Amino acid sequence: MKTAGREAWTLLLDLWGTQRSRVSAIAGEVDLAPRQMHLLRLLDEPLPMSRLASALRCDPSNVTGIVDRLEERGLIERRTAPDDRRVKMLALTAEGARVRDRIRERWLEPPEAIASLSAKDQRALRDVLRRAGVSPAPGRKGSPRPS
Amino acid sequence: MKTAGREAWTLLLDLWGTQRSRVSAIAGEVDLAPRQMHLLRLLDEPLPMSRLASALRCDPSNVTGIVDRLEERGLIERRTAPDDRRVKMLALTAEGARVRDRIRERWLEPPEAIASLSAKDQRALRDVLRRAGVSPAPGRKGSPRPS
DNA sequence: TATTGTTATACTCTATAACTATA
DNA sequence: TATAGTTATAGAGTATAACAATA
Numbered sequence: 001m002k003t004a005g006r007e008a009w010t011l012l013l014d015l016w017g018t019q020r021s022r023v024s025a026i027a028g029e030v031d032l033a034p035r036q037m038h039l040l041r042l043l044d045e046p047l048p049m050s051r052l053a054s055a056l057r058c059d060p061s062n063v064t065g066i067v068d069r070l071e072e073r074g075l076i077e078r079r080t081a082p083d084d085r086r087v088k089m090l091a092l093t094a095e096g097a098r099v100r101d102r103i104r105e106r107w108l109e110p111p112e113a114i115a116s117l118s119a120k121d122q123r124a125l126r127d128v129l130r131r132a133g134v135s136p137a138p139g140r141k142g143s144p145r146p147s
Numbered sequence: 148m149k150t151a152g153r154e155a156w157t158l159l160l161d162l163w164g165t166q167r168s169r170v171s172a173i174a175g176e177v178d179l180a181p182r183q184m185h186l187l188r189l190l191d192e193p194l195p196m197s198r199l200a201s202a203l204r205c206d207p208s209n210v211t212g213i214v215d216r217l218e219e220r221g222l223i224e225r226r227t228a229p230d231d232r233r234v235k236m237l238a239l240t241a242e243g244a245r246v247r248d249r250i251r252e253r254w255l256e257p258p259e260a261i262a263s264l265s266a267k268d269q270r271a272l273r274d275v276l277r278r279a280g281v282s283p284a285p286g287r288k289g290s291p292r293p294s
Numbered sequence: 295t296a297t298t299g300t301t302a303t304a305c306t307c308t309a310t311a312a313c314t315a316t317a
Numbered sequence: 318t319a320t321a322g323t324t325a326t327a328g329a330g331t332a333t334a335a336c337a338a339t340a
Contacts, residue, residue, distance in 0.1 A: 004269040009257035011276035057167045086298040110156035113279040122151040129158035132260040233321040
């Protein structure tokens with residue numbers, strides 16, 4: 001009964017496992033630590049630091065350090081929000097946007113296991129996952145599950 | 148053309164993103180740090196430390212510390228291999244096996260997004276992923292892609 | 295009073311390089 | 318010489334709690 005769901009999940013976890021090396025590899029290519037790479041990857045429009053903390057699913061106090069290092073590298077900058085001077089908006093510099101684009105390009109490239117599927121299987125996979133109603137991380141466009 | 152594969156991959160990454168909180172949650176339930184939880188999760192038969200390093204995809208020097216903490220907690224023990232006295236086999240204690248079982252039970256429980264799919268969709272997902280030929284992590288049984 | 299971000303603290307994870315004890 | 322594991326080191330991520338500035 002639930003067997004198919006459980007096996008599907010196990011296979012997803014295995015596929016996920018192979019991605020650990022990918023994260024290090026991509027981070028290494030742009031000479032950033034993994035979390036710094038992820039923060040940059042998630043940034044489009046300027047966002048308050050608190051939003052990044054929830055996108056990265058970590059405590060807000062961590063974001064301070066990650067942002068410090070990205071700012072030292074000249075990839076992002078902190079801008080005090082005009083309407084509420086407590087919040088700081090994180091904005092990409094021109095260089096930061098270039099690095100982010102490079103990260104995304106690599107990040108969104110499907111791994112061999114997915115790329116080698118037949119076109120039909122790829123469509124089937126996409127359709128099932130759409131129906132699974134996964135909500136994208138904050139900072140990304142996309143339509144969450146209909147209510 | 149490649150659009151379906153790319154969208155499928157994006158959806159998988161989103162689903163993956165939701166698992167970060169799950170890891171912390173499960174680790175918290177058994178009062179272990181995330182990597183300690185993962186090492187325990189991967190252990191069945193006694194394995195040399197080097198095998199765990201590759202299963203965890205990290206440098207062997209890290210395994211020393213992770214194992215130290217698990218050993219202090221009485222969850223695993225180091226046994227010198229009789230045939231090659233350089234290698235240390237990691238073996239679960241009785242308590243370690245109990246904790247590992249609890250971790251696995253939670254770990255293999257499909258998240259809401261998968262569990263709420265129709266039985267038909269779950270089977271379709273499983274079948275496509277089987278065809279994707281993902282190899283499981285070392286230390287697990289399972290048939291890798293047929294050659 | 296409540297909230298945003300920072301700091302201080304203590305711990306864990308990380309890779310690199312040098313070391314040991316075996317082989 | 319080569320390999321399995323350790324130690325030392327330095328840097329990064331992690332949550333908690335206390336704090337400043339602002340609301």
